[in-house]
Amino acid sequence: MYPADLKYTREHEWVRVEGNQGRIGLSHHAQHALGDVVFVELPKPGRQFVVASGKMETFGVVESVKAVSDVFCPLSGEVVEVNAALETRPELVNQDCYGAGWMIVITIANPKELDALMDVKAYEAFLASEGAH
Amino acid sequence: MTTPDHPLKQTPLTAAHRAMGAKMVPFGEWDMPVQYRGILEEHRAVRSAAGLFDVSHMGEVEFRGSGALAAVQRLTSNDAARLRTGQVQYSALTTEAGTFVDDLTVYKVADDHYMVTLNAGNHDKDVAWIRDHGTGTAEFRDLSDETALLAIQGPRAVEILQRLTPVDLAAVPYYWFVTGQVVGKRAILSRTGYTGEDGFEVYMSPQHAATVWDALLEAGSPLGLLPCGLGARDTLRLEAKMALYGNDIDEAHTVLEADLGWIVKLEKGEFVGRAALAKQKAEGIARKLVGFEMVGRGIARSHYPILKGGERIGEVTSGAPSAWLNRNIGLGYVAIAHAAVGTEIEILIRDQPVAARIVKTPFYKRPGS
Numbered sequence: 001m002y003p004a005d006l007k008y009t010r011e012h013e014w015v016r017v018e019g020n021q022g023r024i025g026l027s028h029h030a031q032h033a034l035g036d037v038v039f040v041e042l043p044k045p046g047r048q049f050v051v052a053s054g055k056m057e058t059f060g061v062v063e064s065v066k067a068v069s070d071v072f073c074p075l076s077g078e079v080v081e082v083n084a085a086l087e088t089r090p091e092l093v094n095q096d097c098y099g100a101g102w103m104i105v106i107t108i109a110n111p112k113e114l115d116a117l118m119d120v121k122a123y124e125a126f127l128a129s130e131g132a133h
Numbered sequence: 134m135t136t137p138d139h140p141l142k143q144t145p146l147t148a149a150h151r152a153m154g155a156k157m158v159p160f161g162e163w164d165m166p167v168q169y170r171g172i173l174e175e176h177r178a179v180r181s182a183a184g185l186f187d188v189s190h191m192g193e194v195e196f197r198g199s200g201a202l203a204a205v206q207r208l209t210s211n212d213a214a215r216l217r218t219g220q221v222q223y224s225a226l227t228t229e230a231g232t233f234v235d236d237l238t239v240y241k242v243a244d245d246h247y248m249v250t251l252n253a254g255n256h257d258k259d260v261a262w263i264r265d266h267g268t269g270t271a272e273f274r275d276l277s278d279e280t281a282l283l284a285i286q287g288p289r290a291v292e293i294l295q296r297l298t299p300v301d302l303a304a305v306p307y308y309w310f311v312t313g314q315v316v317g318k319r320a321i322l323s324r325t326g327y328t329g330e331d332g333f334e335v336y337m338s339p340q341h342a343a344t345v346w347d348a349l350l351e352a353g354s355p356l357g358l359l360p361c362g363l364g365a366r367d368t369l370r371l372e373a374k375m376a377l378y379g380n381d382i383d384e385a386h387t388v389l390e391a392d393l394g395w396i397v398k399l400e401k402g403e404f405v406g407r408a409a410l411a412k413q414k415a416e417g418i419a420r421k422l423v424g425f426e427m428v429g430r431g432i433a434r435s436h437y438p439i440l441k442g443g444e445r446i447g448e449v450t451s452g453a454p455s456a457w458l459n460r461n462i463g464l465g466y467v468a469i470a471h472a473a474v475g476t477e478i479e480i481l482i483r484d485q486p487v488a489a490r491i492v493k494t495p496f497y498k499r500p501g502s
Contacts, residue, residue, distance in 0.1 A: 065172040
């Protein structure tokens with residue numbers, strides 16, 4: 001449920017490093033906790049995000065039937081690609097959270113920020129400590 | 134929802150819900166299933182086949198004796214005198230200001246016996262209110278702890294329930310009830326619900342709830358029945374424009390403003406809130422609960438501002454994606470000048486005005502109704 005090649009945040013985003021870019025989405029835990037995702041709002045390509053003193057900016061919004069949740073950008077950089085398919089098929093976040101349900105691709109301005117993210121072992125331990133599955 | 138500082142209350146089926154893998158949430162004081170497999174799937178099951186809901190958290194009280202009708206009449210806005218034995222009525226427990234202490238269903242069990250169903254979240258408040266405002270000579274009793282309630286709803290609900298009861302369900306009209314047996318257990322079978330579908334609500338002793346639940350699931354599953362949580366219950370009732378207490382109706386809005394004038398019977402005589410409602414009816418209401426659908430991309434949520442040409446004219450009380458109509462719909466109070474069907478409005482979503490339109494309600498009406 002948690003691929004070993006990804007990095008994870010405490011807000012349940014994942015990052016896949018692809019050269020000097022990072023692909024970002026929501027983890028299995030996040031999509032399961034949300035339930036049916038019915039709306040996704042993403043930034044336009046070109047938007048800049050900054051992680052300052054470890055604080056992540058909101059890059060988008062995910063809505064389930066009942067709840068509205070922010071999604072956070074764990075890397076500083078510029079959005080270069082956005083998953084437009086989620087506009088019409090938000091359910092991809094539930095169906096394929098590490099594949100077709102990805103959200104944005106961002107340039108990695110500061111590779112050191114990756115060190116602050118959890119690897120799969122740390123993330124699974126974090127989920128266990130939160131009483132999640 | 135505030136986190137209670139004491140253990141959550143459990144229905145007779147709480148353990149069964151957990152065992153079936155339901156996602157449980159605190160709902161007021163109660164530990165309730167919000168969904169089993171998914172809200173959208175459960176919603177569609179109720180519209181296309183059937184759904185089974187545990188709503189045992191609802192409160193039930195009764196008024197008995199020669200003063201029973203007088204007590205109900207004094208406390209509620211609808212005219213309970215019009216009920217025949219075996220009939221159910223939607224009504225409001227009103228404040229002096231004509232706003233909602235709660236919304237209710239009133240059951241006429243006999244000339245000297247009325248049962249009233251209350252919202253779970255209002256139970257304690259309602260019981261205190263009723264005692265404070267006097268029950269006259271009626272004997273008033275709280276039945277909530279001794280009553281479980283299941284709802285089976287959907288186009289195949291009657292067919293499924295009929296397999297488990299000797300009661301001729303076809304002979305029970307909408308908003309009528311009978312006392313009978315379900316899988317040999319004594320129950321009240323009420324042709325009512327909170328989904329916009331045909332179906333029954335079944336009141337019984339808590340000790341029989343698991344037996345009846347299991348039997349309905351077993352009989353219904355081959356016909357497409359799914360167990361459903363409060364999540365689907367909320368989206369279903371919204372499509373049917375049935376008010377949710379705490380969202381669409383509350384102590385701040387009158388029964389007339391909530392567009393429920395049909396449950397205000399001024400001519401029946403004195404009741405709590407009558408003077409305020411009579412005055413408001415004569416003067417006209419300044420705002421009204423309306424239904425809208427999103428034209429632009431976005432989902433309206435409770436408390437989002439409603440705008441007209443950039444000016445605030447009201448506030449959203451309920452909003453959700455409609456799983457059946459594939460539109461994003463909502464309810465909200467707007468100034469009466471802007472309440473007409475067809476009015477173009479905007480919903481302020483994360484500081485962005487998004488186009489919406491006031492539409493005729495209910496959003497969904499079951500075929501043939």
